[in-house]
Amino acid sequence: GAPLLRGGRAIGVLVVQNRSERRYDDEEVEDIQTIAMVLAETVASGELLAQDELRDIEVAPHRPERLKGQRFAEGLAYGHVILHEAPVAPENLLAENxxxxxxxxxxxxxxxxxxxxxxxxxxxxxxxxxxxxxxxxxxxxxxxxxxxxxxxxxxxxxxxxxxxxxxxxxxxxxxxxxxxxxxxxxxxxxxxxxxxxxxxxxAGDKPGERDLPDDAILVARNLGPADLLEYPRHKLRGLLLEEGSAASHAAIVARALQIPCVGRVMGLRDRLSEGDLVIVDGETGEAYLRPRPDMLAAVQSRMQVRSARQAEFAKLRDVAAVTLDGTRITVLTNAGLAVDLENLDATGAEGIGLFRTEFQFMVSEELPRLTSQTALYSLVLDAAGDRPVTFRTLDVGGDKVLPYLETEREENPALGRRAIRLGLDRPGLLRLQLRALLTAAAGRELRVMFPMIATVDEFRAARELVDVECAWAKRRGRALPALLRVGAMIECPSLLWHLDALLPLTDFVSVGTNDLFQYMFAADRTNPLVSDRYDPLSPPALRALAEIQKKCADTGTPVSVCGELAGKPLEAFALLTLGYTRLSAPAGGVGPVKRMILSADLAAARRGMTNLLGSSAGSIRGELESLARKLNVTI
Structure with a gap:
């Protein structure tokens, strides 16, 4: 016999019997398998049996499946599968005319x-x-x-x-x-x-004619941004992709539309059928196919809790972030695309602590022109109004590749010519960006910082390029920013021993914890085999952060944290106990972090942290959670 396979599971079996015992040859077996394949499609389409004839027939169980992928766009949704249109194949090859x-x-x-x-x-x-x-x-x-x-x-x-x-x-x-x-x-x-x-x-097909259910989960091998936009947004609950990456245009558009999206789900199209119920968990990078009632109920509960929390966070939008003992904390947000600017008003963030300028370069097929860069930076500053914006200069290389920049292939790009190293090696590229920033900020405040600074000399060289561009603008009678602040990202561990020399040269610094801990623990943060091996809430990592904060306090240098730690309540609580008062979080983290701040008494918390920093444990996460609970801090 041959199984009737549909969606990666057996929905029946085709049995062939002979009156007398005999051996079927390979060609006959292939024929049977082909017939079984056709029958499976016929059964699934309802052409072989009517739906009422199938009701009382017990077929192979549609078991729940957990599908593991990657997070492309955050959020949680459930609904029924809609398969994206299959690629069109031409029927006629040779032209008659x-x-x-x-x-x-x-x-x-x-x-x-x-x-x-x-x-x-x-x-x-x-x-x-x-x-x-x-x-x-x-x-x-x-x-x-x-x-x-x-x-x-x-x-x-x-x-x-x-x-x-x-x-x-x-x-x-x-x-x-x-x-x-x-x-x-x-x-x-x-x-x-x-x-x-x-x-x-x-073929004469007209777009937008497809009728969708109100809870559509779009499933595709991959798709472009225009195809995604053609689906009615009010009916589209989630997106599942078999291929793609978080840098794909479809993923970027999904994030902009706030559509939960999980990608790189291997064998996705072979494991489901149109109409299947599926859960899309953009927070964990997982999907659950044909979930059990208890699984669906759990997800619905999570969505209700999430909705209630969002409503709670919305009430805090205009509330100042002040701890119970009166410490004022500045909560900023991170951004990188024009669509992110909406989050300033939506979250109540006090400014943009990190604007990732490389996103404009990553979604372009050629080097963005001076006018294009200037237009984007002007748009950002206009949207921010009186709120501060800190622009990080181009941070590419490593896992962020620009195809139009000819660079040599590197064996270890994360430790190669990236960020400020690329900018200093190709000063024309960096100067063009600085010129765009200075032009966009004419008559107003400009805050610009350089990423991946590893030595004091690198910062001096980068700052000299700012001076060169300012002099260029003055010679041509062009307006300059009313206030110019130049800073450095602290994400290379080498700077921990150069802070005394570096800080007097800067107007501010920002700690990029993502890369700082990646290099500190020699663990690639994009490699799932090691990315979770070391906890940032470990004594060595926290002592390094404490040292940076102390040096900045001693020299009067403003310091902020703009890595992932700043957007998680427990981790942000740890930062506050170390003395940090300026945090830049992803938009989704602003509300939870502000709620934590409003419930914290830092005087008592700092005493508890001092005792924990001397530990030799690999992580003090549990101890910090206990401390927060003891002090009634909402995490």
Whole structure:
């Protein structure tokens, strides 16, 4: 017999028997398997038996499954699976009339671009406040001369318009498959999306006609940002992807639309069917297929708790972050895209403690021009108003690759030419960004800091470039910022022994705990095998943070923390006990951290922390939790 397989599970079996005992050869077995495959599709589509005939038939159980992936966009949702449209394959390959095919291709390209413009310029995109750079980049793909020219040349060889699109798509696949950089490979999905959309235009399909349930969970191998935008936002609860990365355009748009998204779920499409109930947990990077009633009830409870907490945090939006013993804490937020600016008002953050300028570079297919950079920085400053914004200069390299920057392949990019090292090696790149920042901040305050500073000389060299750009602007009579502050990121452990020399040269510093602890423990934070091996709430890590805070206090240097620790209540509680009073958290962490601050008595907490710092344990997380409970601190 041969099993009837559907969605990675058996829904039946095809049994073949012979009157007398005999051995079936390989060809016969293959034939039976083929018939079983067709039967499985027929049964699943309802063409073999009507639904009422299936009600009383006991089929193989649809067991719950836990699917492990990666977090692409935070949030929690459940609903019914909707499969994204499969790639379109051309039926006719050879053209009967070349001129007719050229006209069809030309008209289809016009229709494609009009369709994209309507999506990207329409109300859905504007209301969502989507990242401008992602959408403009996608529009650039459709206008790409090389892509259009390749399509036209393929038609001239005698292919139909559909076959020409398919050939060019395959050529792109082959070219991108040879790329080593994951970012470059991600752009293949945008071209795949465009090719499929163009094929649908050629087939006469109209977008937006699909009827969705009110609790749709979209499942796809991968998809482009325009395809995602075409689904009605009010019906889309979550997104599951078999491929992709957190840097893909679809993931960026999902985060902008606040759609929970889990990606890189291996074998996803083979394990589910349209209409299956599924839970998407963007907080853990997991999905639960065909969950049991108790699992669904637990998720519904979590969602209710989450909703209640969000309502509680919203009430704290305009409340000053002051501890019970009167210590004023400044709570800022992190940002990197235009859409993040909405979080300033939504969370009540007092400013942007870290604006990651590299995001604009990462979603662009070419080096952003001076005008483009200036426009973004002006937009950020306008949105912030009187609230401070700290811009971190370009931090690329390592796991953040720019395909248009020709760099040598490095064996260990996390320890290679990244961040300020790249900026100093290519000063023209850094100067262009500094010029854009100075121009955008003319007449107002500008705070700029340099990442990955490892030596005092590196900071001196970077600050000299600021002076050079200021002098350049003065010579041309251009307005400068009313107030200029230049700082350094402390994320290289080497600076712990250079603070006495560094701090007098800076206007402020910010501690990047993510990289600082990665290098301190020699554990790659992107490697799941070691990323959770060492707890940042360990005595060595906390003593290092305590030393930085003490040195800054002694020299009167303003200091903040902008790593993940600043956005988690327990970790932020530890930072407060060490003397930090300026925290920059992800938008989702502002409310929880502010609630913790309002419940804390730092005088008593600091005495407890002093005793814990002398421990030789690998982690004092449990002790800190006990201390917080003892002091009635809400974590």
């Amino acid at each position: 070349q001129q007719v095919e050229e006209i069809r291709l030309r008209e289809a390209l016009i229709g494609l671009k009009a369709n994209i413009d309507s999506i990207l310029d329409g109300g859905q995109g504007k209301l969502a406040g989507l990242p401008f750079e992602v959408l403009e980049t996608y529009r650039m793909f459709a206008d790409d001369r090389g892509w259009n020219r390749s399509l036209e040349e393929a038609v001239r060889t005698g292919l139909t318009a559909e076959a020409a699109v398919d050939r060019v798509r395959n050529e792109h696949r082959a070219r991108f498959a040879q790329a080593r950089d994951p970012y470059i490979k991600e752009r293949l999905h945008d071209f795949e999306d465009l090719a499929n959309r163009l094929l649908r235009v050629l």
